[in-house]
Amino acid sequence: MHGLRAAATAPYVCNLPGRFSVLAGANSGGKSTIVDAIVLSHRDVFPYTPRPSSSFLSQKVATRTIDVRYAISSTDPSPLGDLLDAHGAAPSWTTTLTSSMGRVSTAGNQVLTEGQLPVLYLSPTRNPALDLGGREARLIVELLKSQGLRDRGDKSLKELRGLLGGLIGSVVNKWPVADAEKRVGIHLAELTDGVAGRVPYLGSTLIDDVFLARVFEFLVSTAGAQRGDARRLETEGLGYSNLLELAVILAAIPDLTHAATPIMPLVPDVVADDVSEESLSDEERQAFMRDAEENAALDDETFFAGNFHAVVLLEEPEAHLHPQLQHGLVSYLKEVVRDRPEVQVIITTHSDQIVAASDPEDLVVCVQTNDGPASRTIKHFQLAPSHLALARRQLDVSRSASIFTDRVVLVEGPTDAVVFRAFARVWAGADRMKSRFVDSLTITVIGSRVGPWLYRLLADPAQPISSRLAILGDSDGKPPPRWVPIATAKSLGRLQVFYSDPTLEPSLLAGNVEMFKALLGHKAERSRPWKNGAEPDVAGVAAFFGSSGRSRKAGFADDVAAYCENNADTVTVPAHMQALIEFVWEGFAMPAAPLIPT
């Protein structure tokens, strides 16, 4: 993309990892730009979306373009891919964006025919009740056609059209419709003074797709236990309406694995069969041509044509959805993608649940860098399978996407997190900017020893997601593991590891003996880390929290946090924590407040 929104000045490239991808990351990382680019560059987008305002376009570049490239995967075959392969190339094209009457106008030649690369776009600002129950009810007609194709190999819906035609016919012939028609007819004749030979009809019996859609827009509803309890969609909660719309969309995408016609090799007895075919009359042949015409007319309205590839674009599906449903949504969509080779799902999200439910290989993290926004496709990091497994476990256990941020502190356990943030607040003192920084700083609990996979995932200089990655670990009295100095050097200043020596609690002692006395002094001798009459020391504190005091770690951490809050003037920020917070803080500047134009 070049010349629009996040790609206003420099080209922005996003590589989607496969048929299931989740775009995550902070605001202004370019997620919505990617969504807009997909919608603007594809011809067949459902539901119809109005062209965005010209302010999308950058004035700094001469030609604003979106280059789209699909790739055929050898390991993930699809019906369209197979056909494209025989024709020699995957589709790729360039859409040029210009401004016209204050709106973005697009020009470009998507090479495939209408209906072969449909995009189904669920934007967070849509109203499912309006979409399904309004002008976009055509989707339901597609759903019915898809069902017809599945069950009977025929998507013309002839029977349904006939039934409805009969029903409408019987209604329009009854009083009062027929009588009312007659009266309107008299008025019309008066008005036109007999010039036009038009006859008004209040009911039409032409059952085309538009008509079907109008009928079904009134039928959509969600139900309680029984159809009779069903409520009109407008009255239903947004969360369920969203899911219903998604369900209708997924069901409306025809299942190509069901429809595929086996390719029959030419066998000689087909020739013999055709002798009977020769005796067909002209009338019978004319009927074939009429069928072909009817089918052509039907196909002209079809949203999914031939071997299509449907892209379902879900922008922030977490809106109005309970976290558990969010998790379930991702699992279900992954299943759909696995079973339906013609479907691709792209999700953009701010939801921890959705990121956590995905595999790391599905993720594209959109980040802000010094050179502007960029996207990182984790699949292309080529992490070792064991590293990916660790990342997956982290996402699963924490149900949190918080490791994917610009400045992140990784700690081993929850007590480290509590204590570190408390001291960080002391460090910030009365400085308002530092305080806000500490409050919003991401401190992620890894729950085990921090390994090199996190560095590879987050701070590899070739594809950094984080600009500052600080790790707080226990030295346990040993020298740092071998990967640490190597990774620190390789990361070009993005990574630093800090050690609580030998563990968290003893590392707090220096300068804070009063705090230890205040928090533990009143306890019995066996419940505190120093003997009567002696002073707390590092060895004693380490021994105590390593053995009998282990169960008191959490309580102690809470107490430390509270003590720091109340005695900010007297506590000393431990040196390693001071160094850590300054490392993370370095180069951070709050986004400037927007200037009011004069």
Next chain:
Amino acid sequence: MIVHPMNSEQLRAATTRAPLCYVKAGPGSGKTYLATEAFGFLRHERYRDDPRGVLGVTFARSARSELAARVGMRWGYRTIGWPSGVCTFDELHRQLLRYLVVHGFIDWPSGRFPTKVDDSWQDHPGSTGSPGKRTRYMLTLNDEGAVVAAKAITERAAPKPCFTDPTHLTTAIAAGFCTHADVRNVLSAAMDPQFKRTFSAAVSSCLGRGYCHLIVDEVFDMNHLDALVVERAIEAGVTVTLVGDPWQSLYEFRGASPDEVHRVLQRKQFQTIEMPGARRYLTDDMRTLARRLFDEQPFAVIAARNGDEFDIVLAHDWNALWDERRIAVLPMGRPSGLDGSELANCFVLLLNEVVRGYFGRDAAGVVEARRKLSVETCEGRIGKALALLRNPAVALDDVWAALQAEFQPPGVRWAIKGKRATSSMERLRELCLRASSPALGLTIHQSKGLEWDNVLLLNGELSTNPTELNCLERRHEDHRSVYVGLTRARMKLRVLHVPGNPFSPRTPIARVKRP
């Protein structure tokens, strides 16, 4: 209900479900119309649920555009959208070759198969339009499947302009350029039955996975390679409709091979549907003539007489039209013997202006003339010469001088024009001054596929003697050419006897006494 104006034969040909079908179509039987109808039947009825494409294949790009436009208008533009479509054989060859390259069968020099294929090597460093007796080079495959330059065995394999140094050819290919002739040569090598079977199998698989049906129009223009491609498609289970008139094959000079087509028809057991087609003809005389020609019966023709009027004059070559002084005929193309001097090309621009004035269409050869003169547009630059041409008081030398003054770049001296240019200019003035409405003159090649009410055919072989009938033989290309000329008229055809061109020998036409 929509009434189909197709007659029984057309209906049958359009709606057949025969796996392999040959529509033997007479002149004026509506071949493109049939192909249009059949396309819709195939796409929307017979292969409605087949994801693969229905492919129409033509020879000329003009025919491709015509068929695509007609199918689009009749059935909706989605009908010819990918994976279906209409293409020329050149374009299909390119697709097949790209498939072989992309799938690693063929090692293409630059590694990337070119996205655009040119018509010729015109203006490429090292290419020459006059190779003389020097060896010409073409592309072929070595045993490992790598594309290499080799000596061209025939002139057709390396048409002019061509390369006489193999490194120039390989340099141009490595730079990402290619011509249709090169694509044909490499694909021919790859599909040679003596070469690797896997290559032919790959071509079959490409066709069978991509297409469910092929419709080939003007099938008798197919050459050896085209026929091989059709056979490979059939082997992959693709059903095929071939439409053509064995009498209308006029492109042997380009490699068309009607015998090859007959062999394929027999070997693959095509079902034949005859579509003699009398739709074009509005008079009994023309219907009788066309039917006798289609059935290969002896036929009579009538000589032109004073006072007859014609919409078109047809001849075997442009010169016959330029040399014909008995009637007022304005040839729509440059004389065949015109020299290549700049002045002669200026004459073509002038001719074009005259032709446009009378008939509203461009003269044949004008694009080439513009290119040779490096002239983008003639807008406003011919007017003066044209006015001088129309003024009998002005000497023709002044017309030439006006053209030279307009188009000769400063500092350049043009060569002297040839005799043919001088005589053609005289004839052009004669036509402008004497004839208020000259008839348009066309070659038979140019008239293929077209029709007019009244046609005059210039011919030296046909007997117009009322007691004699003529017999054409299909195996002679010049007889087929006569056949095409005879079948262009809707209402009236007359023959004007002309002496044959001494440089292109004709096969005599046998005559029998009228019974």
